[in-house]
Amino acid sequence: MKLEPSNQIRLFSHKEQFENLINLYSKNKLPNKILFSGEKGIGKCTLAYHIVNYILSQCEENPYDTDNLQINSENKSFKLVQNKSSPNFVLIDVLFEKKNIDIDQIRNLILSLNKSSFNDKPRIILIDNIELLNINSVNALLKILEEPNDNINFILINNNKKILPTLKSRCLNFKIQLNFDQSIDTINKILNNNIFDLLNIDLINYYNTPGQLLNLIDLQNQFVLNLKEMNLKDLIFFIIKNKHYKKNLNINELIYSLIEFYLRSNISVDDINLINIKDYFLKKINDVKKFNLDEEALLMEFQDKVLNG
DSSP states (O other), X not given: OOOSGGGOOBOOSOHHHHHHHHHHHHTTOOOSEEEEEOOTTSSHHHXXXXXXXXXXXXTSSSOOBTTTTBOOTTOHHHHHHHTTOOTTEEEEOOOTTOSSBOHHHHHHHHHHHTSOOSSSSOEEEEEOOGGGBOHHHHHHHHHHHHSOOTTEEEEEEEOSOOOOHHHHTTXXXXXXXXXXXXXXXXXXXXXXXXXXGTSOHHHHHHSOSHHHHHHHHHHHHHTTOOTTTOOHHHHHHHXXXXXXXXXXXXXXXXXXXXXXXXXXXXXXXXXXXXXXXXXXXXXXXXXXXXXXOOHHHHHHHHIIIIIOO
């Protein structure tokens, strides 16, 4: 299953935001620095890719289909973006082996932007997960955001995390949201199936954005699991024991949220020892994410003290 936002040729939600943005673009009023803020997995990056294709596919064969909110898979710009060879599009995101977007990525971006364009089309820079920019990266990025070269547009994606006010203030912020019913409708259209037939209700209630649910479906398909019947403890044990969190970025992100879900939903009694265990591991998870600590040691400890305890 193709889960990446760049592969989603249909836009099943955020129609109003999309139409507002392309209307601004058609009137030459689209800001060249925009920020999409919202819960992770809500469809912010998918919306951004549709905006990108709408802009770049103009005057090309098979342009964006605004009536059906659909990218034509035969469109030249779509194929170039897919192949990571578009001269008019740059994606910046955290690399799998890293915890942050580092300064070298921004420096390479600056070098690229200082080169002449091969055509007269706009150049669009999409920076996903901007909350993962380190302080040096933010400072370097601020310089090019202040005075970008002509015909360069930035779309920044923030997953409802704290970012520097100096970065946020340079962009026009669009809040992207879906309620529960809209999320379920979106995921059902993407899957062409009923999510309640595929996952248990507790997972659906906890992971209620389309992207989060797609990651669970991908995990289920990849390892031939039955997440309709499998309990949360066994799922966490399966991922840790087989070290799948080391092999896939989505699983790496998922394991921490699964553990947090387990701790919050299963250790809520008035036993002070269990409360202390919950607080201990929630703090350790936060520290591992924040300070790039040894995640394998944390997960092995969790397996030993909680899953096997």
